[in-house]
Amino acid sequence: MSIKIENVSKSFGSFQALSDISIDIESGELIALLGPSGSGKTTLLRILAGLEGLDEGAILFDGQNITNVSPKEREVGFVFQHYALFRHMTVFDNVAYGLKVRPRKTRPSKEEIAKKVKELLTLVKLENFADRYPTQLSGGQRQRVALARALAVEPKVLLLDEPFGALDAKVRKELRRWLRKLHNEFNVTSIFVTHDQEEALDVANRIIVMNNGKIEQVGTPEEVYDRPNSPFVYDFLGNVNLFRGRLHKGKLTQGEFEIHVPTYLDSHEEAVGYVRPHDIQIEKEKVNNETVAAKITYIHIIGPIVQVELKREDSEEYLEAELTKEQYLDLNIQKGETVYVRPKQLRVFIPEDFSI
Numbered sequence: 001m002s003i004k005i006e007n008v009s010k011s012f013g014s015f016q017a018l019s020d021i022s023i024d025i026e027s028g029e030l031i032a033l034l035g036p037s038g039s040g041k042t043t044l045l046r047i048l049a050g051l052e053g054l055d056e057g058a059i060l061f062d063g064q065n066i067t068n069v070s071p072k073e074r075e076v077g078f079v080f081q082h083y084a085l086f087r088h089m090t091v092f093d094n095v096a097y098g099l100k101v102r103p104r105k106t107r108p109s110k111e112e113i114a115k116k117v118k119e120l121l122t123l124v125k126l127e128n129f130a131d132r133y134p135t136q137l138s139g140g141q142r143q144r145v146a147l148a149r150a151l152a153v154e155p156k157v158l159l160l161d162e163p164f165g166a167l168d169a170k171v172r173k174e175l176r177r178w179l180r181k182l183h184n185e186f187n188v189t190s191i192f193v194t195h196d197q198e199e200a201l202d203v204a205n206r207i208i209v210m211n212n213g214k215i216e217q218v219g220t221p222e223e224v225y226d227r228p229n230s231p232f233v234y235d236f237l238g239n240v241n242l243f244r245g246r247l248h249k250g251k252l253t254q255g256e257f258e259i260h261v262p263t264y265l266d267s268h269e270e271a272v273g274y275v276r277p278h279d280i281q282i283e284k285e286k287v288n289n290e291t292v293a294a295k296i297t298y299i300h301i302i303g304p305i306v307q308v309e310l311k312r313e314d315s316e317e318y319l320e321a322e323l324t325k326e327q328y329l330d331l332n333i334q335k336g337e338t339v340y341v342r343p344k345q346l347r348v349f350i351p352e353d354f355s356i
């Protein structure tokens with residue numbers, strides 16, 4: 001099922017929670033709605049489910065305007081952060097629930113329901129837990145039951161609100177992998193809300209980055225991470241180093257230090273260069289003014305990645321570089337040493353577009 005969100009706005013009293021949101025989602029996509037707390041992710045998800053009304057705009061499922069269609073008729077599966085399972089029902093009955101409460105005409109037979117529940121429990125690797133009650137399960141297991149229950153009714157769209165939010169890091173990772181696999185099998189258009197950038201980058205085929213009720217950027221994980229279109233996205237998705245300076249004749253200059261930015265040949269204004277840690281090159285010798293001297297304050301080795309924290313000698317600002325273990329060993333650098341830093345790739349933003 002494809003989803004079209006057309007110019008959707010929503011206010012709560014005088015507070016504008018969503019402002020003119022438009023997105024096209026293709027059938028079978030796995031989308032992450034990513035943004036800080038209060039950015040409007042849950043509100044958008046609830047509007048898609050029909051649990052919340054909208055002030056302006058429209059929602060289309062497969063080209064059909066369903067803005068005024070009730071939640072039940074939308075055929076949407078919903079999974080919340082706090083696995084709202086029925087406590088007094090077994091795992092089996094929880095998963096079977098949506099099928100059992102169907103009107104007689106569309107309700108499958110008892111045998112069909114049992115077969116389906118068994119299949120789903122096998123899929124979520126809980127086939128031996130059918131007779132347990134929710135309180136006898138771990139958090140991760142409960143969340144898998146909630147997913148099986150949402151899938152039992154064969155929804156056309158699956159909406160997940162921070163589905164793994166309450167779980168510990170290891171279980172989250174396992175469930176993430178498992179959600180991707182499940183999505184590949186069912187191929188149901190799925191949208192999940194998260195404020196965890198790693199979760200979004202790891203699971204989704206596209207990410208919608210939200211901020212203050214607006215969409216900041218939509219793109220594949222690679223696009224939003226490597227080519228953020230705003231300072232907000234740079235900051236929100238991963239670490240970033242800022243180089244403040246003045247644009248002059250195709251260079252961003254800070255005192256003697258200059259970075260080539262040929263696309264800004266005719267600009268003469270204050271600007272900020274954004275550089276990801278893995279785009280910071282460390283050199284032992286000063287060759288020209290395209291490097292800046294910095295002292296290594298900390299080296300942190302995490303498996304194959306080496307994080308290096310440096311303090312600029314001209315401005316006291318801190319920088320973060322990320323090297324492969326091999327680069328690190330080749331460079332042979334030590335804490336306390338003065339080295340020269342060169343931004344390999346940077347993106348320039350001019351302050352008139354944002355506040356810095």
Ligand SMILES: Nc1ncnc2c1ncn2[C@@H]1O[C@H](COP(=O)(O)OP(=O)(O)OP(=O)(O)O)[C@@H](O)[C@H]1O
Nearest residue numbers: 012015017035036037038039040041042043044195
């Ligand atoms: N029913 C409501 N009445 C009044 N304000 C609301 C209501 N629901 C949401 N809001 C406000 O709208 C804004 C967006 O809320 P929403 O829950 O969509 O954000 P979110 O991005 O999902 O945040 P979080 O990550 O914290 O869940 C928040 O400032 C919230 O306080």
